[in-house]
Amino acid sequence: MPEYSFETIKVTFPSPFVAHVELNRPKKLNAINGAMWADIRSVFDTLRDDPDVRAIVLSGSGRGFTSGLDLFSLELPTVEGDPSRTAFKIRPYVKSLQDSLSAIERCDKAVVAAIHGPCIGGGIDITTACDIRYASKDAFFSVKEVDIGLAADVGTLQRLPKVVGNNSWVRELCLTGRNFDAKEALEYGFISKLFPEPANVLEEALATAKFIAEKSPVAAIGTKHLLNYSRDHTVQEGLDYTAAWNMVMLTTPDLPEAAAANMQKKKATFAKL
Structure with missing residues (x-):
């Protein structure tokens, strides 16, 4: 079996052929920093090629799924006094971040997101790349990028309209940055099941992954x-x-x-x- 040792992600194997991937910066509400971007790509690329894994659960450790981008870790590449050359450096930087989350979608194995607490900004990018989404009643969501002065650029604007199929609702969320709760997420089809407690959502996600892992x-x-x-x-x-x-x-x-x-x-x- 490959070595699953990452700075910001914890990987366990709770049942045969099932991997449990946890975003693991609980003191920072699993805010996505540079190391986590790299770890997400590495772990899902590794799981894709691991013959001992057939289904995956993705969750967040601690009080929530993720608070989104860690703004203190954001370091855009620049060329002083040259906006055009700065742009040519920023483009591959953004493409690299996009590729990190697309690794979830590219992974051959089914990925079940178990969401609790905040799932903000990058959390929407991550979960829209998953195959199945469950949440507990305490979960809340936001496409937050518009509130920090940018258009979401690593997957939400591309995947969310295809996940829910209601363009008006998607545009409202993306243009206002408002919070929406788990009940609304269920109503519009962003999640497929809603559970009372975080422990319930993780238990059900693991059960679904185990069921999928029993298939061919x-x-x-x-x-x-x-x-x-x-x-x-x-x-x-x-x-x-x-x-x-x-x-x-x-x-x-x-x-x-x-x-x-x-x-x-x-x-x-x-x-x-």
């Missing part, structure tokens, strides 16, 4: 990949791509293994990838 990894990874592809393409393009994908994947031994297990009413056992 060929089927589960293919399902996530095809959902992501189809989201960004036309229906016909998605169908054509799926036909090409399944030309190979339908030959997997996982298919007869799953069919036999269903007929015999027992759990199937699938080989690691």
Whole structure:
């Protein structure tokens, strides 16, 4: 198994084939600093290639999911007296931050976000890159970037409209920066389940991850990949791509293994990838 040792992230393995990833700067409300940007990319790239992991839960340690960007750690690259060359340095810097959070979406394994307390700014960027979102009643959210003088630039403006499908609500949140609570998040489809306490949301997220991890990894990874592809393409393009994908994947031994297990009413056992 790869080494999972990170400065700002804790990784545990609570059940077979399930990883629990925790944002781990509790004294700073898991504010996202330079080290955390790098750790998020590293941990999800590593989990993507780990054959002992089939599903992931992502949560925050301490009092909340994350308070968003750690403004005290923000160090924009500059070239004194030269705005154009400064811009050419800022662009790859922003692209690097975007890539850190896109690592969650790129990860082949399903990612379940377990959200409690504040989920602010970068927390929306992170959770919109996840596959499934649960929250506890104490959770609250904000697309906060407009209040600190910038347009959100690492995923929220691109992913949130596709997650919830209500453009008016998305624009209201992004243009006002107002808070919205877990009940409103459920109403508009940002989260799919709401729980009374943080412990409940984590327990349910781990149970969902365990359930997914019991499926064929060929089927589960293919399902996530095809959902992501189809989201960004036309229906016909998605169908054509799926036909090409399944030309190979339908030959997997996982298919007869799953069919036999269903007929015999027992759990199937699938080989690691």
